Amino acid sequence: RAFVVIRDPRDLVVSQYFSKLYSHKRSAEIDQVRQELSQYSQKAGIARTIELLAENGYWDRIRSWGDVADASLTIVKYEHLTSGDTAFDTFKSLLAFCQLPVPDQALLEVLDRKSFERLSDGRNPGEEDTASHYRKGVAGDWLNYFDTELKSKFESIAGDIVTTFDYEPS
Secondary structure (H helix, E strand, O other): OEEEEEOOHHHHHHHHHHHHHHHOOOOHHHHHHHHHHOOOOHHHHHHHHHHHHHHOOHHHHHHHHOOOOEOOEEEEEHHHHHOOOOHHHHHHHHHHHOOOOOOHHHHHHHHHHOOHHHHOOOOOOOOOOOOOOOOOOOOOHHHHOOOHHHHHHHHHHHOOHHHHOOOOOO
């Protein structure tokens, strides 16, 4: 049994933009992308991130998972794994699907150790640190960055990827 974690593709764009620009571990490739993105305004940098993901085949790879879910593979939304309201139940279901018995208390302890608050040195979800790999910790942040023009650009490049995974269209 296997699973794939899917994140709202628009949130993924925003996360990639900030990660590549500020917090991703340095490498020759990251340094090149970071230098390019630093030349743009934030909006233009996010637009370029949409293009870069397409150029690297990212949207096609993500879309391909929508056609392969069956009895031995399930798709899990990232937002359900990271939300305090749904994380426990989502992980419980995922572990059951994978036939991995984990006691509730052990799962609760792992979720606590890996919570946004712990990983971000005490920040609450929504408290932003653009230089941190754990930048903001909330789903739907793309709404703060995508204006009509960016929504249109995203849709023209990424196509139906949002609705393929049952996210609300913009």
